[in-house]
Every structure is written in structure tokens, then in C-alpha cells.
Amino acid sequence: MNFSAALSQYYGEYLILTLIVLAGLPITGLLGVILNWKLSLSYNQKSVSKKVRGKHCLVTGASQGLGKATAIELVKAGAHVTIIARGKKDPKTGISSLDSVVKELELSKVNPDQIIQFFAVDLTVYDKVVEMFEKLFEQGHNPEFLFCNAGSATPGLFIDQLPVQNKEKYEEGEHEWMMKSNYFTHVNVIRALLQVARKGESTEEDSICGISSKIAIKLPKSIILVGSVLSTLSFVGFSAYSASKYAIRGFADAMRSEMKPLGVHVGIYYPGNMATPGFEIENETKPKITAKIEGSSETVSAKSAAESLLAGFDRNLFYYSNDLLGELARVSVNGGNPRPYPVVEILATPLLATIFTVWAAITDMEIKSFYKK
Ligand SMILES: NC(=O)C1=CN([C@@H]2O[C@H](COP(=O)(O)OP(=O)(O)OC[C@H]3O[C@@H](n4cnc5c(N)ncnc54)[C@H](OP(=O)(O)O)[C@@H]3O)[C@@H](O)[C@H]2O)C=CC1
């Protein structure tokens, strides 16, 4: 008598049933997660349009890449759009490169009244961000929907990113630079907006989380932050970048909690690889092993990534990714935040823990063997 026959003699059909349920539940959970992910990120332009038509949207980092693609979709959906980036000024004419992006956006207008404008601002400089919001509030164009997307990536091995290196490029170290370029470009926008919204208003009476109803009505209805799949997991070559993207995630967790009682939705988007000008530049210095591991994320167009960003925005998702592996990682690290599909996510958790444990072991081996070659 073989082993399974012996077992079934003792436990009969219950064993088989138990095994089916034990294996079946997590698998059902995982399939449910994947199905919900697909459905929730399908882009419904009509629905987005209903939300943003005639409303002011502000998109940072919109001179190219994901930010620009998002701005285009928002213009197509009928929104007023203000774009922010540092931009380059033509030394002869003094015209900003953002001017031509605005002209390009104008072509996507669906209504002649749509306002499209730019501000050339370095978002790492807080006072400049405050000045920009002062102008926007004066215009009456304070954003109802805020998309914090600006950022950059300087992948590299930690040993090559010591503060004594690349002095000509980064005044401090690359880790400091990444925090400025990614974390502070997000934080500065929100705190400057709050500072300007609060000007002249008392914070004392009728306040929720320190914000009175007079100030609250000036706040955006929704704030989307842009992290990365690398806000949820990381590996060789991303110590500076990932830390800054994890920082945005920590900030988002607290902001979601603090803004929710005010009716302000905060969400954080975790894109996988996107074919953008920034991606091309980071790939010039990316260690080969980093590119190899990162390669498991499919590279999508900026337009496709922008549509997913807006689909999640439309459905008020908190953590979300357009990348399947990113979404699985999202479910694994959801932490003390609400879950969009709690039942299937909880069911899938044992399987996801197993998958990521295997992934970690394989990736560690891959790195070691890469350097042995
Ligand atoms: N591409 C990818 O594979 C992935 C990207 N991401 C993230 O998505 C976001 C967009 O990426 P992507 O489109 O590829 O990036 P790009 O480098 O192509 O574009 C970045 C944009 O941000 C602006 N920007 C950068 N720094 C500042 C600053 N200090 N102040 C104002 N504007 C700034 C840039 O304009 P300017 O230089 O004129 O200021 C540009 O418009 C980033 O946060 C990135 O980290 C996440 C996952 C994957």
C-alpha cells in the first residue's frame, strides 16, 4: 500500500477535501486579486471626465513622461490643467520649454474655455512652491485635484554613490539628492498648498485635524502621489531611489489618515517601468544586474501608465499599481491601510508570502552568481 492510499484509508475523503480547501482558498484569493486589479484599472474616460470636467487639476513633473501623459488625459477629459516642472529656458528667446508643452496640451482641449497654463518651478525649493500657490490662489485656480508626480532616479551601487563621488553633479550625496528630488518635491507641494490655503484663516474654531471648514473648502478633493513598485520592495542598485520612494509611502500612510476626516482623498500610485525620457536617462547608469532584476516588470507606455493612474484616482484607490507584480507586492505590504478587496487579499496572503519568499531566495542567488561570472 502506498503512502497516499494509507492516508486516505485513515482520513478518507476528509483529507482530500481539507487539502483542496487549504490549497484552493489561497489560489482563489490570488485569482480574485488579479481579476479585481484588472477591472479596477480599466480606464473609463467618461467617468474621469465626469469627475474633472471644468475643475482645476495640477500636475507636477508634467514637461514629459508620465506627468505629461496624465496632463494630456486630463485635458481630454475637459479639466483646467496647470503643469509644473523646472523647464529649460531658451537662452535667446527666454521662452520656457514648458511653453511648447502647453501648446501641445491645447491641441487636446475638448472645450475652448479650458485653461491650460504652466509654472516653471523647482519643487525642491519650498519658498518658490509657496509663491506659485499664492499666484494660483490669486487666480482662483487652486487645484481641486492634485497629482504629485515629479521625480527622478539615479540608480547605482551604494559604493559608487558615496558623498565624495559625483561632486560636480550633486552638491551633497546622491542619497540626499534622491530625497530632495522625490520625497521633498511631493511634500513641498502639499505643505505649500496648506500654508497658502491657511493664510489669514484661524485654525482654532470648528477644526478637524487642525483644519477649519473655511480652510478645508480650499483643499483639493483628491491628492495622488507617485511612488513606484520600488516603494514596496527593493534590491541591488536602488538604495538611494527606493529609500526616497518608500519615504513617499510612509508620508502617504499618515496623510491618508489625517486627510480622510476632512474628505480629502489621498492615494499613492506605484508604477512599474515606463518608457519615458527619465527612464532612458536612468538606464544609462543602471548596473546590469539591477536592469536584469527590474526587467521582470513589463515596460509600458507613459499613456498606458497615465490611464491606470487616472483609473485608480477615479475609484479613490489608496495603494495601487499598474504592474501585476507591483500589485502583488502592494497586497503584501498593505500594512495598516484599508484594502480595496479585503476578502480575496486576505485569502491570497499565504500564497503571496510564499511567492515572495521564493523570489527573495532566487534574487539573492542571482545577484551572487552574477558577480561570480
Ligand atoms: N519611468 C519609470 O520607469 C518609472 C517612474 N516612476 C516615477 O514616475 C514619475 C514620473 O517618471 P517619468 O515620467 O519617468 O520621469 P521623467 O524624468 O521623464 O519626467 C520627470 C518630470 O519631473 C520634472 N521634475 C523633476 N524634478 C523636478 C523638480 N525638482 N521640480 C519640478 N519638476 C521636476 C521634470 O521636468 P524638469 O526636468 O523640467 O524639471 C519632468 O517633467 C517619477 O516620480 C518617477 O520616479 C515610477 C516607476 C517607474
Ligand SMILES: CCCCCCCCCCCCCCCC(=O)[C@@H](N)CO
Ligand atoms: C512572482 C514574483 C514577484 C516578484 C516581483 C518582483 C519584481 C521586481 C520588479 C521591480 C520593478 C521595478 C519597477 C519600477 C522601476 C522604477 O521605479 C524605476 N524605473 C525608476 O524610474
